[in-house]
Amino acid sequence: MKNSSNKIIIIMFIVFLLSVNILNIVIPDKEFSELENRVLSQIPKFQLNKLLSGQFTNKFEEYYVDQFSYREFWVGFKAKVEKLLNKTENNGIYFGENGYLFEDYESPGNKIKDNTEIINEFSGKHPDIATYFLLVPNSIKIYEEKLPLFASPYDQLDSIKVMKDKLNKSVEFIDVYETLMKNKDEYIYFKTDHHWTMRGAYYGYTALAKELGLNYYKMDSFNSRIVSKNFLGTYYSKAQDWSISSDSIEVFYPKFDIQYEVSYKDTNKSTNSLYESSHLEEKDKYSYFLDGNHALITINTSIKNGKKIAIFKDSYSHSFIPFLVNHYEEIHVIDLRYYNLSINDYLEKNNIKEVLFLYNVSTFSKDNNIRKINY
Amino acid sequence: MIFSSLTFLFIFLPMTLLLYFIFPRKIKNIILLIASLIFYAWGEPIYILLMIFSSIVDYIHGMLIERYRDDGIKAKLAVISSVIINLSLLSFFKYSDFFILNINYLIGTSFDTLNLSLPIGISFYTFQTMSYTIDVYRGEAPVQRNPIALATYVTLFPQLIAGPIVRYQTVASQINNRKETIDKFAEGIKRFLIGLGKKVLLANNIGMLWSSVQNTPQNELTVVTAWLGIIAFSFQIYFDFSGYSDMAIGLGKMFGFDFLENFNYPYISKNITEFWRRWHISLGTWFKDYLYIPMGGNRVSKVKAYRNLFIVWFLTGLWHGASWNFVVWGLYFGIIIAIERVGFLKVLKRLGKPIGHFYAMFVVTVGWVFFVFDKLNEGIEYLKVMFGLNNVQFYNGQTFYYIINYGLLLIALIIFSTPFITKLHSKIMSKADGSLKILYENGVIIGFYFIILILTTAYLVDATYNPFLYFRF
Structure with missing residues (x-):
């Protein structure tokens, strides 16, 4: 009796270890993980000096875990178990009500203050440039009532207030919190992604336009269309909760007549659309808006009013710019995470007199690249 | 390499087992030796030299002791030399920065620290190798004439980096003669999986609660949250450490070894004397056999007996880490055990099991505060929060959030602790x-x-x- 049970356990153990390894060998290595949105490690080349310094084994370990077969299955399985254990978060993502996922927001420490100082310095150096700052709260603040019971992330309003108080009067601070709160019954944030939707961006645009005295376009000046119904964003990738339903992506096209000339300077591509529909077939569907992250994009429009603006931004701007673009002849979109040339030279050369900063609270609380603005 | 990694579980272990079982008896120890050296070299190849050095030194000393068996003084010199070399290795790599910092503090010098990275498992294997020469000297184990066999003992990967501290006398005969059987192999797998589960599923997950509490600024903590945090740590360290011992014992069984147990449900203890008979047994036994008893134990004058007790607990604390908080932690237990010995044990017995159990867990949990904070003043601040002395709330929403998220896990941990x-x-x-x-x-x-x-x-x-x-x- 005892023997048969012992034999079964040995067989179970060995067969399991072997079959996982066989799968690892049989399934070809992948270059890129769409789910994790990153390049995966490849098998390291053997070098004696790397072996002796321990680098080879480290690289090998990275390679083995990155290429472990059925990673998604294991990660999703773990998420299921966590839910069974009554956990209300997984990998830093809260499971909210109504299918909302939220990324935890932690205390920004001094980051907000430091980054605001940098903006102040910029504004002080350029008294001739009108500077605006639009700081967008994340879904975790707007929909905080949907957070799990007793979850208490750091309050984003505190961060917004710190910035508002610290910012020089020479910079126009655009507070979109109230506007977004007023329209929170609409679909203004993705449930599974860290971005706002284009509808949310529209309300951000109206708040900016009111502050700048622009005659903004009413919602009925646009046709809206759903371009995708199966968007599972970054929060989903992290939380891996299979029971969450996907987001849809809504796009607004102007009913009025206007033409755009979009140049992606870093990849030398030009197009006359603000959207790149090939991304709708990929995992990261938000890249549909302005083709995802680029160091520098310029947009020229058929509005010959001579107005120019530069935008320093994170990806929240990608769904926002299609509204703002209708008020300017030239828009220069610069992503400080990837743009490494002198900003001063750029603004001077292109004779730009208006600058907009657009960040979401979460990125702005961690960003280390804003200092490049003063180079 | 660590046991709780995919590379160990899916590559290293199956390959080692395969090679071990296809080669004949004569080669098996060599296979184990090579596997152990690879295991050790995986993360930090350079320190493999230390292991080899240690094996050679111990081999030579063992042989010297055997040769001068009849010449008391020379044999004694050999065993002293072996202990000095082993303790020097340990002191140099583990305690030199601690020593330098204290010297700087005491006499105002400013020597630079060496910032050596600690060779993995050095606290464990130096204690093991000392046990070899001492056991041979005392005649409690035969000398090992085969250098490969001795090196296999010194480097044996199952218990190399986190114990248990396998005294040579307990495995001396198994190194040359051991039997691998199907039943033992299956027992080994079961034991290994229990340990792996303890580490990966229980310790790591409750560790997330502790690190979340630890990262909360102390003025935002509450009394209940602070207790939850340190209770989480108590479970984390127990399941982590005993899980590691289980894995070691299980792996040993797969290769035909029988190691002694290292934990025996410490959290069901009813007093601290009992707790230390159930917690990290191999370390306690080591100190008892090689330090406390040779110093005379408690069969000496009262003053000397307490001196011996405090020396042992001072060193037990220091063994856990090169920092004063560990010494405080060790002496804390020394004092409590002394109090229990004086007569408190009898009082506890009269008070009954539930009160004894509550007392023991209270003392142990508070003790972990000294253990977990490297800086003593941080630990004291944390204790103040636990006892409501820091003007903090009793509980808040965050407290309930932790209870909702970790309640089920905590219940499971309590059950698995018994x-x-x-x-x-x-x-x-x-x-x-x-x-x-x-x-x-x-x-x-x-x-x-x-x-x-x-x-x-x-x-x-x-x-x-x-x-x-x-x-x-």
Whole structure:
């Protein structure tokens, strides 16, 4: 009796270890993980000096875990178990009500203050440039009532207030919190992604336009269309909760007549659309808006009013710019995470007199690249 | 390399087992030796030289002791030389910065620290190798004439980096003669999986509660949250450490070894004397056999007996880490054990088991505060929060958030800290018979271990899961 049970356990153990390894060998290595949105490690080349310094084994370990077969299955399985254990978060993502996922927001420490100082310095150096700052709260603040019971992330309003108080009067601070709160019954944030939707961006645009005295376009000046119904964003990738339903992506096209000339300077591509529909077939569907992250994009429009603006931004701007673009002849979109040339030279050369900063609270609380603005 | 990694579980272990079992008896120790050296060299290849050095030194000393067996003084010199070399290795790599910092503090010098990275497991294997020469000197174990066999003992990968501290006399005969059987191999797998589950599923997960509490600024903590935090740490360290010992014992069994137990449900103890008989048994035994008893133990004058007690607890504390908080932690237990010895044990027995148990857990949990904070003043501040002395709230929303998220896990941890499951298992095994027993053994039990295997794989893969929110960011 005892023997048969012992034999079964040995067989179970060995067969399991072997079959996982066989799968690892049989399934070809992948270059890129769409789910994790990153390049995966490849098998390291053997070098004696790397072996002796321990680098080879480290690289090998990275390679083995990155290429472990059925990673998604294991990660999703773990998420299921966590839910069974009554956990209300997984990998830093809260499971909210109504299918909302939220990324935890932690205390920004001094980051907000430091980054605001940098903006102040910029504004002080350029008294001739009108500077605006639009700081967008994340879904975790707007929909905080949907957070799990007793979850208490750091309050984003505190961060917004710190910035508002610290910012020089020479910079126009655009507070979109109230506007977004007023329209929170609409679909203004993705449930599974860290971005706002284009509808949310529209309300951000109206708040900016009111502050700048622009005659903004009413919602009925646009046709809206759903371009995708199966968007599972970054929060989903992290939380891996299979029971969450996907987001849809809504796009607004102007009913009025206007033409755009979009140049992606870093990849030398030009197009006359603000959207790149090939991304709708990929995992990261938000890249549909302005083709995802680029160091520098310029947009020229058929509005010959001579107005120019530069935008320093994170990806929240990608769904926002299609509204703002209708008020300017030239828009220069610069992503400080990837743009490494002198900003001063750029603004001077292109004779730009208006600058907009657009960040979401979460990125702005961690960003280390804003200092490049003063180079 | 660590046991709780995908590379160990899926590559290193199956390969080592395969080679070990296809080669004949004569080669088996060499296979184990090579595997152990690879295991050790995996993360930090340079320190493999230290292991080899240690093996050679101990081999030579063992032989010298044997040769001068009849010449008391020379044999004694050999064993002293071996102890000095081993302790010097340990002191140099583990304690030199601590020493330098204290000298700087005391006499105002400003020597630079060496910032050496600590060779993994040095605290464990130096203690093991000392046990070899001492055991040979005392005649409690025969000298090992085969250098490969001795090196196999010194480097044996199952217990190399986190114990148990296997004294030479307990495995001396197994090194040359041991029997691998199917039953033992299956026992080994079970034991290994129990340990792996303890580490990956229990310790790591409750550790998240502790690190979340630890990272909360102390003015935002509450009394209940602080207690939850340190209770979480108490479970984390127990399941982490005993899980590691289980894995070591299990792996040993797969290769035919029988190591002594290292933990025996310490959290069911009813006093601190009992706790230390159940916690990290191999370390306690080591100090008792090689330090406390040789110093005279308690069979000397009262003053000397307490001196011996405090020396042992001072060193037990220091062994855990090169920092004063560990010394305080050790002496804290020394004082309590002294109090228990004076007569408090009898009082406790009269008060009954529940009060004894509560007292023991209270003392141990408070003790972990000294253990976990490297800086003594941080630990004291934390204790103030626990006892409501820092003007903090009693509880808040965050406290409830932790209870909701970790309540079920905490209940499971309490159950697994007791022999409940083991007792239930033996009861079923003795009561059930016929087909019911077969179903239980071949179904429930196998299923249980299979689930551990699947779950640990999922959690290990998840730990390497690293989604990027922003591409190229």
